[in-house]
Structure formats: structure tokens, C-alpha cells
Amino acid sequence: MIRALLLAASFAAAAGATASGQTVAPQSQPAAALQPSEVLKTPVLRRHVEVTGELVRIGDVIDNAGSAANIAIYRSPDLGTTGALPTATVLAALSAHQVIGVDTRDISEVTVTRLARTLAAKEIEQQVIQTLQQRHNLGAAEDLTVNFDRDIESRTLPASYAGAPQLVSERFDVRSGRFDISYEINGGEGAAPARLRLTGTAVETVIATVLTRPVQRNEVIKASDIVTERRPKSEVASDAASRDAAIGMQARQTLRSGQVVRSADLAKPDLVTRDQGVTLIYRAAGIYLTARGKALDTGAEGDVVNVLNLQSKRTITGTVIGRGQVAITVISPRIVASATKPE
Numbered sequence: 171m172i173r174a175l176l177l178a179a180s181f182a183a184a185a186g187a188t189a190s191g192q193t194v195a196p197q198s199q200p201a202a203a204l205q206p207s208e209v210l211k212t213p214v215l216r217r218h219v220e221v222t223g224e225l226v227r228i229g230d231v232i233d234n235a236g237s238a239a240n241i242a243i244y245r246s247p248d249l250g251t252t253g254a255l256p257t258a259t260v261l262a263a264l265s266a267h268q269v270i271g272v273d274t275r276d277i278s279e280v281t282v283t284r285l286a287r288t289l290a291a292k293e294i295e296q297q298v299i300q301t302l303q304q305r306h307n308l309g310a311a312e313d314l315t316v317n318f319d320r321d322i323e324s325r326t327l328p329a330s331y332a333g334a335p336q337l338v339s340e341r342f343d344v345r346s347g348r349f350d351i352s353y354e355i356n357g358g359e360g361a362a363p364a365r366l367r368l369t370g371t372a373v374e375t376v377i378a379t380v381l382t383r384p385v386q387r388n389e390v391i392k393a394s395d396i397v398t399e400r401r402p403k404s405e406v407a408s409d410a411a412s413r414d415a416a417i418g419m420q421a422r423q424t425l426r427s428g429q430v431v432r433s434a435d436l437a438k439p440d441l442v443t444r445d446q447g448v449t450l451i452y453r454a455a456g457i458y459l460t461a462r463g464k465a466l467d468t469g470a471e472g473d474v475v476n477v478l479n480l481q482s483k484r485t486i487t488g489t490v491i492g493r494g495q496v497a498i499t500v501i502s503p504r505i506v507a508s509a510t511k512p513e
Contacts, residue, residue, distance in 0.1 A: 211234040212234060212272075212273050213233065213234045213272045213273065214232060214272070214275065215231065215257065215272055215273065215277050216231055216280065217280065218280070218281045218283070219231055219280060220285055221282065221283070222284070222285050222329045225244070225245060226243060226245070226246055227241060228240075228264060228267065231243070231264075232269070232272055238267055238268075238269050241267050243264070244263070244282070246282065247282060249284055250284065250285075250288060252283040252284075253282050254280070254282075255281075256278070257277055257280060286326050286327060287326070287331055288326050289324060289327065289335075291324050294366065294368070295316060295322060296311070297353065298351055299314050299372075301351055302314065305340060306342055306344065308372070308374050309374050313376065314375070315402075316370060316372045317371050317372075319369045325366070327355065328361075330357050330358040330361060331357045331361075334355075337351070337353055338365075346371070347372050348371055349368075349372055350367075352365065352366065352368075353367075353368075354366075373402050374402070374403045376403050377399075377400060378405075378410055378431075379410065379430065380396065380431070381396055381426070381427055381428060381429050381431060382394070382396060382397055382427060384424070387421055387422070387424050388440070390419070390421075391420070391431075396413060398413050405430065407430070409432050409433040410430060411433045411436060415436075416431050419437065419439065420437050420470075422434070422435055423435065437470065438471055441469065441470060441471055441492060442468060442475060442493075442496060443468045444466065445466075446465045446494065448464065448465050448494050448495065449461075449462065450462070450477060450479060450486075452500055453499065454500040461479060464480060471491065471492070474489055477496050
């Protein structure tokens with residue numbers, strides 16, 4: 171305060187001398203009085219101020235505030251926000267504490283930002299997922315569906331709360347997926363920790379192939395009949411079929427809409443049905459013949475079925491190679507070279 175008064179007195183003396191047209195001659199002082207630490211410097215206004223506490227002090231808004239630096243003059247803006255003060259208002263507040271002669275540098279207003287730490291809702295959710303993964307050996311983050319009892323909102327904390335959330339307590343029911351997790355964030359010496367409590371359910375999911383409509387027995391599944399979506403892992407059998415594996419396959423039984431498709435539900439589609447007219451294809455070395463026949467069995471691709479050759483009326487066996495096509499393998503006779511007895 172004494173330095174501020176001396177500063178005001180020096181500015182007043184200089185102003186009075188200038189007004190009278192006189193030049194103020196520098197007075198000689200003892201060398202001890204001119205120590206660098208005691209030389210008065212002109213206070214200079216700052217254009218932008220950043221604070222972490224609830225109060226704006228003189229030392230925040232001007233440089234060279236001296237012993238008046240810790241005097242509070244305003245309340246800070248809300249956490250994470252910025253406010254503006256006209257320069258005239260700031261000067262009036264400084265003058266009330268005998269701080270005058272401030273160099274404003276033609277600044278019209280002073281902006282004040284209160285620094286803060288923002289915990290985004292997504293960051294909080296990821297923290298919960300990470301805790302559940304590490305403590306309960308759950309799947310990857312993308313395989314967990316987390317539903318909170320209340321919508322998560324971003325938390326704004328003072329800038330001093332810079333540490334990572336520390337786990338305080340955690341409960342998780344594997345069967346129901348219910349969790350109750352609490353974290354604390356340290357706010358520094360003398361500050362009470364910020365506390366976060368989160369409750370909800372977490373379910374491990376997998377990608378499943380699901381029917382979009384009912385499918386009848388022996389009906390062939392088309393691409394438009396299925397979609398892929400996440401389902402709880404507990405609802406999906408270990409033999410769940412992939413989308414690509416299901417397309418073009420035949421249903422072994424009637425399947426309902428919304429049902430997860432399993433490999434056991436599928437079979438290769440029948441390309442030949444009993445009593446169906448088929449084409450018999452005879453292949454041999456250098457020979458390719460076709461004939462008309464009638465299937466005596468039902469079969470999928472690769473199945474061996476009995477067929478009736480309608481021309482010869484003989485029952486023969488062949489392999490299903492396409493829709494309505496059965497390949498007949500003709501065994502070519504082998505010519506055995508005659509052995510020559512040694513003389």
C-alpha cells in the first residue's frame with residue numbers, strides 16, 4: 171500500500187510540474203535508495219486475464235502490482251467461461267485501492283477467463299467401460315453396451331482438479347449386468363475431492379445374424395431376409411451363423427422373425443428333389459454325354475443320389491452338381507499290358 175501511495179504521489183508531482191511549465195530536476199538520492207528491487211515500475215493493464223480461483227485480484231489485471239497484487243476486486247466468471255470488463259470500470263476498482271497511473275495501452279476492455287477442466291460425458295462412459303473390462307475380463311469396448319440409470323452429463327471442475335479419476339468403490343453383478351461405481355478426482359492440497367457415482371447395466375454383446383421375416387422349412391434364405399445387429403452374448407449360441415454363411419442356405423425348420431440364425435438351423439439347399447426330372451451327365455475320357463432321368467432321392471450339392479435313366483430304365487447312382495443336374499461317373503476300362511515271361 172505504501173508503494174501505491176508513493177506511486178500516486180510521484181504521478182501527481184510530475185503532473186503539477188508539467189502544468190506550470192517547469193521541469194522537475196532529478197534529485198540526488200543515496201545509492202542505497204536506488205536498489206533495483208525498490209525501483210517503482212508503472213502498472214500496466216493486461217488485455218486478457220486467466221484465473222483459476224473464485225476471485226480476480228489486482229495482480230491478475232495489471233503487471234507491476236506490487237504489494238497490492240493480492241487484493242481481490244471482482245468475483246471470477248463461472249467455471250470455463252469468459253467475461254469482459256470495460257477499462258474504465260477496472261481503473262475505478264484499482265483507484266479504490268490507491269492504484270493509479272495505470273498504463274492502459276489503449277485497451278478498451280479486459281477479458282477474464284476462469285480456467286476449468288471439463289469431463290466430457292463420453293470420457294466418463296469410457297472410464298466405466300475400462301473399469302469393467304479390467305476387473306471382470308469383459309470383451310472389447312465395442313462389444314459392451316452400457317446403459318446408465320441417468321443420462322450422463324459433462325462435468326466442469328476447477329482447473330486444479332487435473333488428476334485422473336481414481337476408483338473408490340465398484341460392484342458388478344455378472345448375471346444381471348448391474349453396476350455401481352464411484353470415482354474421486356483430487357483437487358489439490360486443502361480441496362475436497364470431486365466425487366462421481368455411476369449406476370446402470372453393462373451387457374457384453376456380439377454381432378449376430380437375425381431374420382427380418384419368418385422363414386418356412388426348406389425355404390432358401392436370401393440377402394434381404396437377414397440383417398446383422400448386436401445381441402447380448404448370452405442370447406447367441408456358440409454356433410451362430412455369419413451373414414455370408416446364411417445367404418443361399420436352406421432352413422431345416424420354420425424360423426421366426428427376429429430369431430438369431432444358427433448353423434444348426436441351416437442346410438445346403440436341395441438342388442434335386444425326389445421324382446424330379448433331371449439331366450444325367452456322363453463324363454469319361456474324351457466323352458461327354460447327357461440323358462434324361464428321374465431323381466429317386468432328394469439331395470443337395472455334393473450328395474450322392476439314386477436316379478432312373480429313362481432311356482435304359484436302369485437305376486444308377488450319381489452326384490448332384492447343380493440344380494436338376496446329376497453327374498454319372500463312368501469308369502473307363504483299364505488296359506493291362508501282357509506280361510512277358512523271361513526266357
